[in-house]
Amino acid sequence: MKPLALVVLLLIMSAPVARAAEVVPLPADKQAFGTARSAASPVWFTLGHQGLSEIFFPDLSTPATRETRLLVDGKPGQAHTEPADDRSLTFRQHLRGDGWRAEITYVTDPQRAAVLADVTVTAQRPVRLSVEHVPMKGSSEVRTTLPTEPVRRAHGMFAVGFGEGVAQAALDRGFRASAKEYARGWHTYLDALKRPRSADRRLYDMSVMVLAATEDKTHPGASIASPSFPWAFGFDRELAPELGPYALVWPRDLYHVSTAMIAAGDRGFAERSLDFMLREQQEPDGHLPQNTRVDGTPVWTKVQLDQTAAPLLLAWHLGRSDKSTTDALRRSADYLLSYPNSPFSEQERWENQDGYSPATIASVVAGLVCFADLVQRNGENADKYLRAADEWQRKVEGWTATKTGPYSPKPYYLRLTKDGQPDQGTKYDLGDNNPTDIDQRAVVDPSFLELVRLGVKRADDPVIRNTVRVVDQQLKEQGYWHRFTQDGYGETADGRPWGINWPTPTRTYGRLWPLLSGERGEYELLAGDKAGAAKRLREIAATANSGLMLPEQVWNGRGTGSATPLAWTHAQYVRLAWSLDAGRPVERPAVVANRYNS
Incomplete structure (x- = not known):
């Protein structure tokens, strides 16, 4: 190994903010995602297939760089990623190129906004090493101790820093000291939590750490859906002027992540999440925005009633019945009652349709019952909330x-109805590049199981059981489930990325969602099939990539170019594991189940 004097190469690439739209993010199937536990290090890294992909700074809604990768004789290698430490977000990549190989380990400096990489290179011939760095917007600084002359073997570091002198300070401190403190932070975090018997230890710990890492450090409680920009959200500036919606906060995703973290023992995460939701209630009516940046700025503004119900459910799980909380929750509960034609929703949980959705109605009914329970603890009258919940549960x-659909002569739940008349052949445009309108009676969706998981209907209800059979016949494939009939949110048949603004109409195909396996497992527990639920946990685990990141969608057993890691998928893995240990879904609010299932 060649001994190194400190040879510093300084790369500063400044891109004016106006150029941000011209820089296209890398593919969304991230192989790793990491940050320090310390708030003093407001920087997050992702790893792609050739090195560092987007680095986020100063918050999780802001990708500051596109990529930073090692070049050998001016060319990158192909990387295989793995955890370098099963109990911290430390990752190692093994790269191979023409006659050379390299090993790079990544952490962030817990004391400053810098990503550090420890690099070892071995080559069959003398090679030149360099670091290519592409900022997304603003300025970032790269410094390296790698040799500039041709070498066969070398060991050094590079750092990406934000702020004057930050990268050099990270190098001066050294990789060993930063990596040790970085790992200790995650070890301490995990040591304070519990672990379920049912889960794979490595994937479970990784899932909890990924969920914790999705919380912004400047804006507590703001947890993004994914640190990635899939498909057209990365390259279509008409569709996504600011690189798409996944690096935003969605109340729905935040609720699922928070209930998983309660089960894992990180109650503080859920408390902060609820506080964030309540801060983001919209004036003057108290509904929650469709999504926001981590600073709370709304981005998309459609009304989704299940998201407005989310804080009502989460507050019940946390037992938050203090006056300040219930006063804020009351605004959301009253909004659910006053929304035109409620529980009709402008959008249901898959974002692109209005109508009467069984999943949305389940969330609204359960949310109102949970809120009523909280205010009744304070001696308040909650009759109007319970009357509405009972009426909607019946309807x-x-x-x-x-009862007139094409899949069964017996009743089965639809994805939604446009008019509240499920026996009518009302047609609608599914969107997402579907070529023709479709009869609402021909569109089914596993999301109806929200009715059971939230306690609104019994697992042995005959319509529930019949819909399970229909959904399996129509949507189950390769052991997983599609979101709904003819889902178009996915890639083309030949693997090209999803988009909306195609020059010519192009059919796209939604693939299979591992998180739906988790929801099925929670239902199976209620139906008395624990073995089936345990199988679902293993099926989710089988979709993890080599860095143990869980994807949004899979095909042929592998993650697609969809969002990876998806926080909701990791949350579903964590929550199903704890549900298996408990013998029941830990998310199911007992107050709702007791009201409608006793």
Whole structure:
């Protein structure tokens, strides 16, 4: 190994903010995602297939760089990524190129906004080493101790820093000291939590750490959906002027992540999440925005009633019945009652349709019952909330279960109805590049299981059981489930990325969602099939990539170019593991189940 004097190469590439739209993010199937536990290090890294992909700074809604990668004789290698430490977000990449190989380990400096990489290179011939760095916007600084002359073997570091002198300070401190402190932070975090018996230890610990890492450090409680920009959200500036919606906060995703973290023992995460939701209630009515940046700025503004119900459910899980909390929750509960034609929703949980959705209605009914329970603890009258919940619970089948559909002569739940008349052949445009309108009676969706998981309907209800059979016949493939009939949110048949603004109409195909396996497992526990639920946990685990990141969608057993890691998928893995240990879904609010299932 060649001994190194400190040879510093300084690369500063400044891109004016106006150029941000011209820089296209790398593919969304990230192989790793990391940050320090310390708030003093407001920087997050992702790893792609050739090195560092987007680095986020100063918050999780802001990708500051596109990529930073080692070049050998001016060319990158192909990387295989793995955890370097099963109990911290420390990752190692093994790169190979023409006659050379390299090993790079990545952490962030817990004391400053810098990503550090420890590099070892071995080559069959003398090679030149360099670091290519592409900023997304603003300025970032790269410094390296790698040799500039041709070498066969070398060991050194490079750092990407934000702020004057930050990269050099990280190098001066050294990789060993930073990596040790970085790992200790995650070890301490995990040591304070518990672990379920049912889960794979490595994937479980990784899932909890990924969920913790999705919380912004400047804006507590703001947890993004994914540190990635899939498909057209990365390259179509008409569709996504600011690089798309995944690096945003969605109340729905935040609720799922928070209930997983409660199960894992990180109650503080959920408390901060609820506080964030309540801070982001919209004036003057109290509904929650469709999504926001981590600083709370709304981005998309469609109304989704299940997201407005989310803080009502989360507050119940946390037992938050203090006056300040219930006063804020009351605004959301009253909004659910006053919304035009409620529980009709402008959008259901898959974002692109309005109507009467069994999943949305389940969330709204459960949310109102949970809120009523909280205020009754304070001696307040909650009759109007319970009356509405009871009425909608009785009517959900009449609004959303068809007796005249093509898949069964017996009633089954639809994805949604446009008009609350499920026996009518009302047609609508599914969107996402579907070529023709479709009869609402022909579109089914596993999301109806929200009715059971949230306690609104019994697992042995005959319409529930019949819909399970229909959904399996129509949507189950390769052991997983599609979101709904003819879902178009995915790639083309030949693997090209999803988009909306195609020059010519192009059919795209939504693939299979591992998180739906988790939801099925929670239902199976309620149906008395623990073995089936345990199988679902293993099926989710089988979709992890080599860095143990869980994807949004899979095909042929592998993650697609969809968002990876998806926080919701990791949350579903964590929550199902704890549900298996408990013998029941840990998310299911007992107050709802007791009201409608006793």
